[in-house]
Amino acid sequence: MDRRKENQEIHPAGVGVVLTFRPRILPMLLPLCRLLLVFGVAAVLSSCTTRSALRLERLEGLQAQGDYRAAVDRIKRDPGLYGNTSRFLYFMDIGTLYHYAGMYDSSTAYLLRAANLYDELYTRSVTNEAAAFLTNDNVRPYRSKPFEIVFVHQMLELNYLARQQVDDAVVEARRTQLLFDGWEKKDTAGPGPAGGGMFHYLSSICWDAAGKTDDAMISLFASVRAFKSGPVRLPPWIGSYAAGMLMKNNREDDVKSLALPPAAADTARFSNERSEVILIGYAGKGPVFADDVWWGTYVVDGFLVLHHTRADGSMETVSMLAPPLVRSDDQGGTKGRTTKSGTTLHIKFALPALRTLPSQTAGFTLRADTGRPVTAAVINDFDLQAARYLEDNKGSTLARTAARVALRTFTAQKTKQELATNSPLANLVISIISDVAADQLEKADTRICFLAPKTVQCARVALSPGRHTIEVTSCDQAGAALDTKSYDIALGPHEKKVIFCTSLR
Amino acid sequence: MRGLLTYGPVLAAAVLLAGCTSKVTRIQSDSTTDLSGSWNDTDSRLVAQEMIGDCLNQRWLFKWDEMKKRPTVIIGKITNQSHEHISVETFCKDIERALLNSGKVDFVATKTEREQVREEKADQTENASAATAKPAGEETGADLMLIGSINTIVDQEGGRAVVFYQTNMELIDIKSNQKVWIGEKKIKKFIRRASASF
Numbered sequence: 001m002d003r004r005k006e007n008q009e010i011h012p013a014g015v016g017v018v019l020t021f022r023p024r025i026l027p028m029l030l031p032l033c034r035l036l037l038v039f040g041v042a043a044v045l046s047s048c049t050t051r052s053a054l055r056l057e058r059l060e061g062l063q064a065q066g067d068y069r070a071a072v073d074r075i076k077r078d079p080g081l082y083g084n085t086s087r088f089l090y091f092m093d094i095g096t097l098y099h100y101a102g103m104y105d106s107s108t109a110y111l112l113r114a115a116n117l118y119d120e121l122y123t124r125s126v127t128n129e130a131a132a133f134l135t136n137d138n139v140r141p142y143r144s145k146p147f148e149i150v151f152v153h154q155m156l157e158l159n160y161l162a163r164q165q166v167d168d169a170v171v172e173a174r175r176t177q178l179l180f181d182g183w184e185k186k187d188t189a190g191p192g193p194a195g196g197g198m199f200h201y202l203s204s205i206c207w208d209a210a211g212k213t214d215d216a217m218i219s220l221f222a223s224v225r226a227f228k229s230g231p232v233r234l235p236p237w238i239g240s241y242a243a244g245m246l247m248k249n250n251r252e253d254d255v256k257s258l259a260l261p262p263a264a265a266d267t268a269r270f271s272n273e274r275s276e277v278i279l280i281g282y283a284g285k286g287p288v289f290a291d292d293v294w295w296g297t298y299v300v301d302g303f304l305v306l307h308h309t310r311a312d313g314s315m316e317t318v319s320m321l322a323p324p325l326v327r328s329d330d331q332g333g334t335k336g337r338t339t340k341s342g343t344t345l346h347i348k349f350a351l352p353a354l355r356t357l358p359s360q361t362a363g364f365t366l367r368a369d370t371g372r373p374v375t376a377a378v379i380n381d382f383d384l385q386a387a388r389y390l391e392d393n394k395g396s397t398l399a400r401t402a403a404r405v406a407l408r409t410f411t412a413q414k415t416k417q418e419l420a421t422n423s424p425l426a427n428l429v430i431s432i433i434s435d436v437a438a439d440q441l442e443k444a445d446t447r448i449c450f451l452a453p454k455t456v457q458c459a460r461v462a463l464s465p466g467r468h469t470i471e472v473t474s475c476d477q478a479g480a481a482l483d484t485k486s487y488d489i490a491l492g493p494h495e496k497k498v499i500f501c502t503s504l505r
Numbered sequence: 506m507r508g509l510l511t512y513g514p515v516l517a518a519a520v521l522l523a524g525c526t527s528k529v530t531r532i533q534s535d536s537t538t539d540l541s542g543s544w545n546d547t548d549s550r551l552v553a554q555e556m557i558g559d560c561l562n563q564r565w566l567f568k569w570d571e572m573k574k575r576p577t578v579i580i581g582k583i584t585n586q587s588h589e590h591i592s593v594e595t596f597c598k599d600i601e602r603a604l605l606n607s608g609k610v611d612f613v614a615t616k617t618e619r620e621q622v623r624e625e626k627a628d629q630t631e632n633a634s635a636a637t638a639k640p641a642g643e644e645t646g647a648d649l650m651l652i653g654s655i656n657t658i659v660d661q662e663g664g665r666a667v668v669f670y671q672t673n674m675e676l677i678d679i680k681s682n683q684k685v686w687i688g689e690k691k692i693k694k695f696i697r698r699a700s701a702s703f
Binding site: 112122123124170171174181 | 541584585586587588589590657659661662663664698699700701702703
């Protein structure tokens, strides 16, 4: 064969076959350079996961101390903590921190950008999806989990309520309702998983503040129904309040259909028009995701068997039909040829796993003037939301990741065959580099808004218009006081005044 | 072939980088531009034009013409009952300007504006000379109040949505509580979002 032709030979591309182009100079170094390039790309791509860990490491302390503005400064000084693929989280995290810091206008500006970006990311980039299939899910732009985008809209709603912009708060309630409508049609996330109970409950407050009594009652009804579908249980106080309010608005049928017990005496003072102080408390540390290693065997034209160790030390095994990643060869054997069918491949990869963090703050009590303290009810629990999200998406994430890793392992084997030399040492180096590169490429998508609290809690007191002193105490699991804050409040007629207490310890 | 392999990626990179450069073009303020499908300046302008045209050609104004008087109007609350954050002030100001410039009505300051003016008057009584200080209690009372709302109905399925905006405005006689004019403008939009792109 003519030497020049041989050097320019291009192999046909297919699964597991790489294009080879061999120049005359340094033919031995080219495969190594190519592998080093792959290794470099893998290192860059794996940094997405490193960023999640870095964010947690750099912001966790400031968050626990309650130094939210310093945390915002830290993020703004180092936008590389997020990168281009996590812009949603960048806006959400800054908006959340400003919200905790009581800087509602700044918070609104960032949260609106997060909400708009969520809409823009509806259109998926084919290039990104292809890159994600070849590398890992971190390559995709972060699109937010349902409970995160709902929380973004809820913080916006609360920011507007805090600024007494009731019309805008109601707009947020409507926007969130559209999200829920879309999910219900797709049936991917029902009212429970994305925090429907809290959403409808806050919406009922907004509608009451806007003087729309019917809408407020519809939202209250939807809230109880959503709480009953989990994962956050219906707080008894909200059940009692809903029973009382629905009865006052001549909605006995609603009370019956929700099977609510009669309203307790402490909810009797409430009415749609009554002035109220509403405490929104953020307690404890929200969940984070960690890498959970899975391993197993891929049998060509057969099964895929995967194992992993649960947090409690027990082993979980999942079996499924092997995704057809290479052309089926099960007819080869019957025709007397050698066949790939039945050959096995060992694969290993990581999936996101929930890691809940221990929290000191467990709840809040609210005391108005010299009245009795009121205990706040848990209206959202992000540990439960994240656990439900992972459970709901486990099957699809597992199948997608296993298929990707099996395909990559096939490709790596083919690449090794293509790059094999007559030097055992060079072959060893090539094998090690390709294995390390493949391992680096596979990282679980552990991105999550860890700045969300563990729980969101709410307490309400009905008061006469005028000046009031409100005392909010954050408590630990045993009910011991951790911190007390005082608020001097001027309450107008029919006003629903929202106050916040954040204790992320 | 070798040249293509050498220069191809360079050219592709150059094209991609050129796409990253910001470019700003000035366009006519009355041109129609729809990017996201949300309420925008075109909708605001269409509503204002419709309302003004309708408002100035209705019966209520003839009554004042016959009396050879110009009614004084105040802008009341225009509520946003839609699912978008809409700046209602933009078309309110368009309507106010057009009605005022028509020479057929007078406007008085809104509630928020009045508070500022009264603050200034209070300051003048303390600090301005007696000859130039403006006294309190001589404001013009409005004859009519303009109120309204923007409503939306959204029907969506996957990447497709139909958004129906309805803007209602009413002019109310403050003395008699009679509604002397009701105007409305409807806008319907079909929005389609691609589920995938390159």
